[in-house]
Amino acid sequence: MKTGNYDENRLLHLLLDMGEMLLDSGAEIKRVEDTLQRIGCAYGAARMNVFVITSSIVITMEKMNGELLTHTKRVNYTGSTDFTALEQLNALSRNCCMNPIPMDQFQRRLHEIAEPKGQRDLYIGSILGAGSFAVFFGGNPADGIAAALVAVLICFIQEKMTKLFANTIMFNLFGSFVVGIVICLMVRLLSFLNLDKIMIGDIMLLIPGIAATNSIRDMLMGDTISGMMRLIESILWAGALACGFMAAIWMVRV
Template identity: 50%
Template sequence: MDQNENKALLQGLLDFGEAMLCAGAEIGRVEDSLSRLCAAYGAEKADVFVITSSIVLTVQFQNGETLTGTRRIRKSGDLDFEKIAGLNALARESASSPVSIPRLKEKIRSIDGGCPRPLLLYAGSALASGAFALFFGGSPWDGLFSALFGLLICFFQRSLSKKSPNKAFFLFITSLICGCVICLLGKALPFLHVDMIIMGDIMLLVPGIAITTAARDMVIGDTISGATRLLECLVWAGMLAGGFMLSLLILGR
């Protein structure tokens, strides 16, 4: 392989890592897949270092050339399992029979370009928040209203979160607005249980999955990623709790 091809390969691999990390794959999986891909494309040695916010990849090629690339990851993407599965399959496939580099890039782009249908996201939000209101002991009415607020939260996530400076701010505003509206509704319709509706909707916003995976990353040795993620999540959980608490304070429990 000549120099230009080596460079193209490095960029392709960084694209791959970025796509995988942004789809919410575990740190270990990203590092593993990248090392395997490097070996498949004939690298003598590959050093991969991935943390939640950055990828560093140094590849030593057989012609003696060594290339290093860094990719800064800014967005903490939402979990997208179809992407993770697709990229994972691509990594396995390429590890046994490597495709040409332009083809690899093309495949990465086609997997990464897809986005979930909005209808499914709305349905998922409503279903999850409604179900958890019942789960925590709410009445069917609580479940129904929780599902309605689930739709509202999904709408916020799709519109407001892009305009927010950061996720902490977004969570605070969203939980404040939802908390206030839920409290007012609770006063207008006394048969509703405000706490059950809030609990159902908290499940959509709380970074519960992220906290547990962060804690797991720390236990299995990806300490830096785990620790930064964990702190990030604690801040988010605090802002979320702050927003709801403020709404409860303003309007009374």
């Protein structure tokens, strides 16, 4: 890497973007910090000091001459999970550590990973997941089909309306209310359907299970602040889901 400030500043900008993408893909805090530290050292830094929480990333690069360079980024954590993007980012980090690539190529690879991907797999997985859970928890085949149909609505809401809300809590409240209304109306029209079985199948697509699991893992790894933040956020998201479904049941009065 060149020793000019331009390249070093550009590297830190790319590392901040990469850290945000890792968090948004569901990576735990230790993984994000370790990845950014290793890449920075691979590009010639004498030492990298990285501090990550779910809402902020701070990177301080110590150059060979002792000069310090610090960059900070505010992160809008959504609690989403994308294992495909996470795998691609891990592969990119290993590539950069073994054989540092030019900045232009690094930036291009990040943009390719960040590009929106087809939603077909999301729809298929959601349909199979919601239908299977509805049957698994005691529902009949009709409940499974109904839950699978509602899963399409859930995916559509997640795809088209997420950016319309200021935070995940409000989105979960809105999404669960709309989904709850649809399920309640289906049950009123088709009396052979079981409300609880359909709801439990579809709510499995919305609960922040991985975020809650990562929060416990972060705390066990010593990242107590991030772990507590994730845990509180997960509880609030789950509470918003419960309130949305309860409001829908109360309004339709099934």
